[in-house]
Amino acid sequence: MTFIHQAWEALQDRLFFLPPFPEQLDPLALFALLLVAGLLAGEALFRALGLSRIVGYVFAGALAGPGMLGWLDQETLSMAKPVADAALGLLLLETGRNLDLGWLRANRSLLGSATAESGLAFVSIFVFAYLAVGLSPGWSAATAAITMASAPAVVLLTAEENRAQGQVTQRTLLLTAINCALSFVVFAVVLGVVHAEQSGDWLNALAHPLWVVCGGIGIGMLCARLALILAGRQAKGSVAQVFILVAVALLAIGVARMLAVPVFLCLFMMGAALNLADRDKVLAYTGLPQGHWILAIVLFVVTGAMLPLDELGWVTGLQALGLILVRGLAKFAGVMATGRHDLPADKRRLVGIGIQPLSATAIFMAAELAAIYPEVSGQALLLPLLAAALMEFAGPQMCKYALHKAGETEPLPAGRQR
Amino acid sequence: MSDLSKLSFTSSRPLTLGVELELQLVSLRDYDLTRAATDLLAGLRYDDRFGEIKLEITESMIEVNSRPRQDVTAIAVDLDGLRDVLVTHCQRNNIAICGGGTHPFHHWPERRICPGERFAFLNERYGYLSKQFTVFGQHIHIGVPSGDDAIWLTHALNRYVPHFVALSASSPFLDATDTAFESARLNAVSAFPLSGQAPDVTDWNAFVDHMSLLQSCGVAESIKDLYWDVRPKPEYGTVEVRVCDTPLSVDRAIELAAFAQCLACYLLRERPPVMPSMQALVARYNKFQACRFGFKAELADPIQRCTEPLGECLLDLLDTLARDADDLGCRRQLESLRALAASQFGDAGWLRRTATAAGNFHDLTRAAVARFAEPSCYRPHA
Numbered sequence: 001m002t003f004i005h006q007a008w009e010a011l012q013d014r015l016f017f018l019p020p021f022p023e024q025l026d027p028l029a030l031f032a033l034l035l036v037a038g039l040l041a042g043e044a045l046f047r048a049l050g051l052s053r054i055v056g057y058v059f060a061g062a063l064a065g066p067g068m069l070g071w072l073d074q075e076t077l078s079m080a081k082p083v084a085d086a087a088l089g090l091l092l093l094e095t096g097r098n099l100d101l102g103w104l105r106a107n108r109s110l111l112g113s114a115t116a117e118s119g120l121a122f123v124s125i126f127v128f129a130y131l132a133v134g135l136s137p138g139w140s141a142a143t144a145a146i147t148m149a150s151a152p153a154v155v156l157l158t159a160e161e162n163r164a165q166g167q168v169t170q171r172t173l174l175l176t177a178i179n180c181a182l183s184f185v186v187f188a189v190v191l192g193v194v195h196a197e198q199s200g201d202w203l204n205a206l207a208h209p210l211w212v213v214c215g216g217i218g219i220g221m222l223c224a225r226l227a228l229i230l231a232g233r234q235a236k237g238s239v240a241q242v243f244i245l246v247a248v249a250l251l252a253i254g255v256a257r258m259l260a261v262p263v264f265l266c267l268f269m270m271g272a273a274l275n276l277a278d279r280d281k282v283l284a285y286t287g288l289p290q291g292h293w294i295l296a297i298v299l300f301v302v303t304g305a306m307l308p309l310d311e312l313g314w315v316t317g318l319q320a321l322g323l324i325l326v327r328g329l330a331k332f333a334g335v336m337a338t339g340r341h342d343l344p345a346d347k348r349r350l351v352g353i354g355i356q357p358l359s360a361t362a363i364f365m366a367a368e369l370a371a372i373y374p375e376v377s378g379q380a381l382l383l384p385l386l387a388a389a390l391m392e393f394a395g396p397q398m399c400k401y402a403l404h405k406a407g408e409t410e411p412l413p414a415g416r417q418r
Numbered sequence: 419m420s421d422l423s424k425l426s427f428t429s430s431r432p433l434t435l436g437v438e439l440e441l442q443l444v445s446l447r448d449y450d451l452t453r454a455a456t457d458l459l460a461g462l463r464y465d466d467r468f469g470e471i472k473l474e475i476t477e478s479m480i481e482v483n484s485r486p487r488q489d490v491t492a493i494a495v496d497l498d499g500l501r502d503v504l505v506t507h508c509q510r511n512n513i514a515i516c517g518g519g520t521h522p523f524h525h526w527p528e529r530r531i532c533p534g535e536r537f538a539f540l541n542e543r544y545g546y547l548s549k550q551f552t553v554f555g556q557h558i559h560i561g562v563p564s565g566d567d568a569i570w571l572t573h574a575l576n577r578y579v580p581h582f583v584a585l586s587a588s589s590p591f592l593d594a595t596d597t598a599f600e601s602a603r604l605n606a607v608s609a610f611p612l613s614g615q616a617p618d619v620t621d622w623n624a625f626v627d628h629m630s631l632l633q634s635c636g637v638a639e640s641i642k643d644l645y646w647d648v649r650p651k652p653e654y655g656t657v658e659v660r661v662c663d664t665p666l667s668v669d670r671a672i673e674l675a676a677f678a679q680c681l682a683c684y685l686l687r688e689r690p691p692v693m694p695s696m697q698a699l700v701a702r703y704n705k706f707q708a709c710r711f712g713f714k715a716e717l718a719d720p721i722q723r724c725t726e727p728l729g730e731c732l733l734d735l736l737d738t739l740a741r742d743a744d745d746l747g748c749r750r751q752l753e754s755l756r757a758l759a760a761s762q763f764g765d766a767g768w769l770r771r772t773a774t775a776a777g778n779f780h781d782l783t784r785a786a787v788a789r790f791a792e793p794s795c796y797r798p799h800a
Contacts, residue, residue: 102446106509163528165445165453167461170512236778285448285780342510344460408453411530 027079034080035294037064038301052396053161054154057297058359059393061304072305082257084302087295088153088360089253089267090246090288092180095152096220096271099177109339110171114178117334117355121148121179122186124330125323129383133319138190138197139380145190146365146384147327149183150176151357151395152268157296158357158399166408168347172354172399175335180361181272184265187365188213191372198373215261220269223252224277227270232282241286262368264361300392303360306367307389311382320386324394327387328356347406354402357395362388423630425641427565427622430486430655433683433746434561435493437484437675439664440474440554441504441790442516449783451478451524451552454513455532462507468499475537476529476552480504480515486561486654490676490748494796497668505791514787517671518769519554519589519603519663523779526550526593547610553603554664556586556671558678559656565622567686568650571657572616573694574685575648576701579661580708580717581732585755586662586674587712588765594779600712600766603663604705612638613645615701618694625650647705657682661705666765666786668794669754676751680742681735687742696720713762732759751796 008021025033041063042056064071072080104111122144129140155176159169188209195205227248234240249267256266278284312320332352339348366381366388403409445452455477462471469484482504484496508515529549531541541548562568587600599605607613619625632638641649647661659678665671700718707715708728715728736756743752758764773782 100446100512103512106512167454167457167511174512236780281781281784285778341463342461347457347460407456407533410528 024079025076030076030080031083031298034061034298034301038297042297052158052400054157054300054396055393057300058304058307061301062307062309062389062392063304064301065305065307065309067305067307067309067311077302077305080298080302083295084299085257085263085364086250086253087292087299088364089256089263090249090292090295091153091156091299092264092268092361093249093271093274094156094288095173095177095180096268096273097275098156098173099181099272099275100174101276103174107342109342110174111178113171113335113338113351114175114182116338117175117331117352118148118179118182120330120334121327122182124326128323128326132322133383135380135383136197138193141186141190141193142369142380143323143384145183145186146362146369146381147323147358147387148186149180149358149361150331150355151359151361151391152176152180153296153299153360154357154396155354155399157293158396159403162400162403163410164403164406164408166403166406167343168350168354168406169403169408171343171351172402175351175355177272179355180268183361183365184216184262184268185213188265191369194369194373212261212265215256215259216265216269219252219255219259219261219266220271221273221277223248223255223266223270224273226251227274228278228282231286232280236282237285241283242289245283245286246289262365264364299360303363304392306363307392308382308385309389312386312389316382316386317390319383320390323383323387324358324391327358331355350402350406354399356391356398358388358391359395421630421633423626423633425626425629425652427568427650427652428655429563430561431488432561432563432567432686433679434486434488434559434656435484435490435675435679436486436559436561436654436656437493437497437671438557438559439482439497439500439517439671440556441480441482441664442518442521442554443478443480443508444514444516444521444783444787446512446514449514449780449787451521451529452513453477453530454508454511455480458504458507458511458513461511462503464503464507468496468503471500471504473532473534473537475532475540475548477532478521478524478529478552479554486559489746490672490679490751491796491798493675494668494672494794495798497671498794498797501668501790502793516783516786516790517554517588517664517666517668518765518786519587519601520592520606521552521554522591522769522773522782523594524552526552544610547606550606550609553589553606555603555607555660556662556664556674558659558662558675559651559654560659560678560682561654561656562682562686563655565625565650565652568652568655568657569616569619569621569625570689570692571682571685572648572650573618573692573697574690575657575659575681576615576694577692577697578681578735579647579701580704580715580728581735582659582661582674582678583663583705583708584712584715584728584732585677585758585764586665586670587709588663588666588769590766590769591773591779591782596770596773599710600764601663601709604661604709607645610645612643614647615694615698616646616649618698647701663765666768666789667792668790669796670765672794672796673751673755673758676743676746676748677736677739677755679746680739680748680752683742683746684739693721712764712766713759729759729762 037060038057041060042053045051045056125144129135129143192205192209231241256263335352443454472481482500589603713729716725743749
């Protein structure tokens with residue numbers, strides 16, 4: 001590398017048009033490399049082992065990340081963060097659109113299932129982090145808030161990748177949307193608790209959660225209204241409406257970044273507001289363009305690279321496994337204990353498995369907290385991050401298994417691979 | 419496989435009615451057809467009081483069967499009860515149900531075959547036709563006392579196939595395209611090799627011989643394999659009219675059942691001369707005319723060697739049936755059909771007008787869902 005550097009500088013003396021030696025990858029080149037690496041790994045694992053492509057994307061990121069080969073360092077990752085933010089934002093927009101209050105009104109037992117699995121997950125994880133791992137009450141609550149939700153990006157993309165349709169798929173998507181909403185609310189409260197615990201600063205303990213919640217709701221609702229107004233002038237389901245939806249979502253992401261409000265919260269709220277406010281079905285038939293898979297690949301590669309795999313030891317590994325087990329059982333029990341008259345037990349079992357994924361959102365929530373208290377959060381957030389790291393590989397497979405076992409994935413024609 | 423040479427006809431009380439409706443299961447997100455039938459049945463808590471709810475060939479269809487009833491009012495109670503059960507249960511599953519002979523914009527390769535030996539056999543035998551068969555019809559059963567009566571009535575009703583098609587037509591759209599047909603559904607049925615008209619046999623014994631021949635040649639294993647426009651159904655003791663599109667409302671389905679009952683009553687009483695071989699010469703053409711033009715069809719009359727406008731024939735026929743309608747207690751239903759024939763604006767017209775107003779097929783299906791959810795005006799005390 002030094003030789004090339006020197007040769008370049010030598011040439012610069014003679015060739016006036018040569019720019020200074022590029023010390024960093026251009027963001028577009030980085031985007032392309034992440035995309036190709038993720039895509040190849042995803043396809044390879046899918047074809048060779050039948051694994052979900054998402055596992056391959058995460059694997060590529062983890063391999064190239066600071067924890068393993070180190071090809072992607074922290075600086076490079078921060079360059080790719082806006083793209084990952086956009087990807088997560090768009091996927092959470094879709095998740096928010098799955099928060100169907102009309103369905104909850106028509107079927108009250110769903111709300112019972114969602115409350116049971118989210119509540120049980122929060123309490124079990126909190127107790128485990130506090131008693132078994134020994135975290136403080138504040139960081140235990142933070143761990144529970146971060147990991148109680150399912151992974152919306154994984155669930156959404158797994159359903160989409162396998163063209164799954166049916167009650168297990170729909171309920172997995174709905175429960176994911178609800179547990180995400182609850183997780184975001186609890187996360188905002190936990191921000192206050194952590195402020196109070198770390199600094200005793202009561203002003204920030206009250207103001208920060210309010211800023212996050214009100215900011216997220218405000219940006220989400222305003223952008224949803226803007227999208228509906230603009231899209232109302234276009235033909236339903238047209239390409240113009242797709243562009244408007246994506247453009248306004250990117251605007252929401254930008255504003256959220258400017259105001260230090262979590263991107264995932266704003267976009268989730270925007271999706272939910274779109275669903276609630278769209279009485280005339282202006283944007284209801286307009287989905288994300290297929291291109292969102294490109295962003296999703298980058299999201300999972302970046303997420304994989306952010307995983308603290310170098311911190312994985314016997315003790316931390318066992319603690320993370322313990323958290324996964326406790327969380328998994330709580331979610332499963334919550335679904336199985338409710339909705340008996342609504343869905344047969346075999347289908348409820350599969351919903352309980354389908355909502356197990358834990359990944360990108362949790363990691364991005366942890367990053368929000370880590371940015372506030374970098375000096376203390378590293379160790380405190382290791383538990384949820386390692387749990388997310390392990391579930392990055394297992395979660396997509398579990399979700400795929402549930403949808404497939406329910407008979408809801410698209411059967412492949414004989415002799416063909418999708 | 420039963421031996422069709424020993425096929426016997428179960429006698430039933432004359433003019434007993436039964437109705438089957440094939441219905442669409444759509445997603446509430448975009449109103450496209452969705453995979454929902456097995457989930458819907460698995461979670462359904464229903465005691466069959468209004469009749470059966472069954473799977474059909476693909477996962478986006480569901481079939482409801484009324485119980486055998488003596489009068490149209492009882493059929494109205496059954497069909498409205500089934501509608502109510504399904505609408506409520508679909509809401510719990512975040513899907514919706516609607517009528518109409520075709521879904522306006524679904525992509526047939528995306529359909530999934532329902533689990534079951536019979537459906538697997540049909541899929542194996544007919545290939546892509548089985549998924550393209552995701553079309554939705556109404557079948558009307560009329561009870562007859564004997565096999566011979568069943569064969570006679572089958573031939574007699576064949577002449578009125580265009581009338582049933584025009585009154586029920588509700589499938590102008592297919593593959594997000596206006597087909598210019600009033601009923602495009604029957605084109606999907608015509609693709610099957612055993613569709614068309616019943617053979618020219620004179621009585622039950624001749625029919626059994628014919629079935630035995632088909633069985634010995636490997637053409638058909640049971641009557642279920644025959645997709646005739648009108649066919650005898652020996653196990654129920656009925657003649658089954660199979661050419662109607664599923665209407666957009668339960669009320670229209672009830673009216674069509676009333677029409678079939680009055681027509682059968684009239685035919686069995688008057689016993690007009692029936693010439694199956696002559697009718698067969700123009701049967702396909704007349705059916706095409708009714709599918710394509712609805713009430714404006716021009717029917718070929720091979721006996722008089724002329725054409726006659728279907729709309730006018732239908733009005734005359736409904737006037738002729740008025741006495742039977744009074745006797746059978748379904749005058750309201752036939753008056754409603756008379757108004758329909760006079761206005762020549764049926765479900766197909768409604769679908770076209772709504773699609774133009776909405777500007778897209780998603781909202782059209784949404785409107786069809788709302789229309790199907792309306793309670794019937796023919797329920798007692800409605």
